[in-house]
Amino acid sequence: MLSTLKTSILWRFLNETKAITTTTICVKNYQHRRRLNTTTRIFSDRSNIILMGSPGSGKSTVARILAKKLNKPSIDIDNDILEPMWGVKISEKLKEKGSKHFIEEEGKALMTVKAENSIISLTGSNPLHDEAMRYIANTGYVIFLDYPAKGILQRLHKMKIDRIVGQEIGTPLTDILEHRQMTYEQAYDIRILCEENESPESVSEKVIEALAVLEEDQGYVSTRQDKDSVSVQERTSLGEILLQGLAPDGGLYVPALQIPCLSKGEWSRLVNMSYRDRALRIMERLINPCDLHPSKLRLFLERAYNNETFSHEKIFPVRHLKDNHFLLELFHGPTASFKDAALQLMPQMFVDALRHNEFKTDSSRWVYSVMGLYCHSELFYILSSSHHSENVIHC
Numbered sequence: 001m002l003s004t005l006k007t008s009i010l011w012r013f014l015n016e017t018k019a020i021t022t023t024t025i026c027v028k029n030y031q032h033r034r035r036l037n038t039t040t041r042i043f044s045d046r047s048n049i050i051l052m053g054s055p056g057s058g059k060s061t062v063a064r065i066l067a068k069k070l071n072k073p074s075i076d077i078d079n080d081i082l083e084p085m086w087g088v089k090i091s092e093k094l095k096e097k098g099s100k101h102f103i104e105e106e107g108k109a110l111m112t113v114k115a116e117n118s119i120i121s122l123t124g125s126n127p128l129h130d131e132a133m134r135y136i137a138n139t140g141y142v143i144f145l146d147y148p149a150k151g152i153l154q155r156l157h158k159m160k161i162d163r164i165v166g167q168e169i170g171t172p173l174t175d176i177l178e179h180r181q182m183t184y185e186q187a188y189d190i191r192i193l194c195e196e197n198e199s200p201e202s203v204s205e206k207v208i209e210a211l212a213v214l215e216e217d218q219g220y221v222s223t224r225q226d227k228d229s230v231s232v233q234e235r236t237s238l239g240e241i242l243l244q245g246l247a248p249d250g251g252l253y254v255p256a257l258q259i260p261c262l263s264k265g266e267w268s269r270l271v272n273m274s275y276r277d278r279a280l281r282i283m284e285r286l287i288n289p290c291d292l293h294p295s296k297l298r299l300f301l302e303r304a305y306n307n308e309t310f311s312h313e314k315i316f317p318v319r320h321l322k323d324n325h326f327l328l329e330l331f332h333g334p335t336a337s338f339k340d341a342a343l344q345l346m347p348q349m350f351v352d353a354l355r356h357n358e359f360k361t362d363s364s365r366w367v368y369s370v371m372g373l374y375c376h377s378e379l380f381y382i383l384s385s386s387h388h389s390e391n392v393i394h395c
Contacts, residue, residue, distance in 0.1 A: 048118050048140030049211070052188060054180050055124035055164050056155035057147040058200045063121035065204040074119045077110060077126065085109055090123075099165045107132035115139065124180060125165040127187045137187065141214065143207055144188035148196050148269065149177050185298070189289050190214060193281060195265030213260075218288060222251030230256065238291040239353040242346075260285045275315040276301045296352070304344035309334050316341065 049066065051059040060076050067074035075081070078090055086093050086109075094102050107129030113120070113136065120136070127133050136142075153173060156164075166176045190210045194203055219235025221227050224247065236244070241253040262270075262285065270278045280301055284294055305315045312332040319327040333340025 048115055048120050048136075049207070050120045050122060050136060050140050050142045051145060051207075052122050052127060052142055052184060053124070053145035053147060054149075054152050054177055054184075056152045057124075057145045057194070058203060059121040059145060061200040062145065062204050062207065063119045065200055066207060067119045069204065069208065070119070072117055072119050073115075074121070075113070075115055076121045077113070077123050078121075081113060082106065082109055082123070085112075094165065102165060103128050111135045127180075127183045128165070133187055137189075141190060141211070142188045143190045143192060143210070144184050145192050145194060145203060146184075147194040147198075149174070149181070151196055152177055186295065188294060191281065191284055191294065193262075193266050193269055195263065195269070198265065214289060216257070218255055218257045220253040221256045222247035222249050223254055224249045224251035227256055238287065239356060242350050242353040255286070276305050279305070292349070292352075300345060300348040300352075303348055309344060310340075 049070075049072070051063050051066075053059050060078075063074050063076065066072070082090060082093070086105075088096075093105070097105060103125055106123065106125060110122075110126055110129070110132040116139070120140070122136070126136070156173060164173070164176060166179075190207075192203060192206050192210060194206075219232065219237060220241050221230045221235055235256050236247070236253060241247075244253075247253055262282075270281060273281075280294070280298055283297060283301075287297065307313055310332045312329070315332065317329050317332070319329060321327055330338035330341055333344065
């Protein structure tokens, strides 16, 4: 029965991931190193910086600060596009059309925007129109200003905003924000994890830092190499290290640049999240979205850590023993082993790298030896169920 369940889950994973569209990433002059093909857009120096987030998240203010710091034009969709085009205030248009028709009109207006190398501040409801969001996303980086819901509610009540889609029919703001959060989670390239009461100036600095990381081809080096002596061209990509395992010199791969740190305020945002959501936000900081896009990383995490494969709803619960003593339980996975923590996720990333890299033998076949660290390795299950199974040797 366990084998049948695993086979079903694996085939679902393999079939659904085939639907993810791929293309080659080109970031400045690093085209030769980006081989994972994990996102659907090609970024260039003309790319826009597109700010997305809830009403009250400070998008417009952050956009103005970024425009000044980066010497780029700023476009506020509400004030610079919609109101001039419609000739009425946003709140009046919303009352006239109602939520459904307003979103449609707003989406059509967004698809008329022609901009390059600009800072674009979206409306809070732009992401609700799928076609318009795809259109604008193809012009640059979508940056999600992920601000705490509590702070958003306080700002909105203080500002007395009356032009939020859903307000006109009496939907509580808490429900509106919860629904918007789910929509935003599907539509970004970079997440900016904002702290409680964080200033727009601080958020703008985070955006600039995130863009620098995105455009810097960090790569990975061996622990037995001198980081400073390894050129960008010599660094190893995420896809390559997933397939290689150990470095050729026997060392472990580590990021070539400094590992990012989370502030106390950012850590506090993670405390009450689920294991998957917490893992996503931490891994987003460690993995360049050009190597593995957040949309795909989210998919892999959902596949890896769920209540179909783990017997505890918290995945890896922490038990309070006494005083300041706690116990992390790592035995709720399918094999009751701590290895499930890594081997539920890593094989999915391995298969993705396998599909998008071109390591071949002279006979044009990929051959991988999988060492079974314990009986019925999850890695072997996933690989042997894929269309690359003929290239896998289980040792």
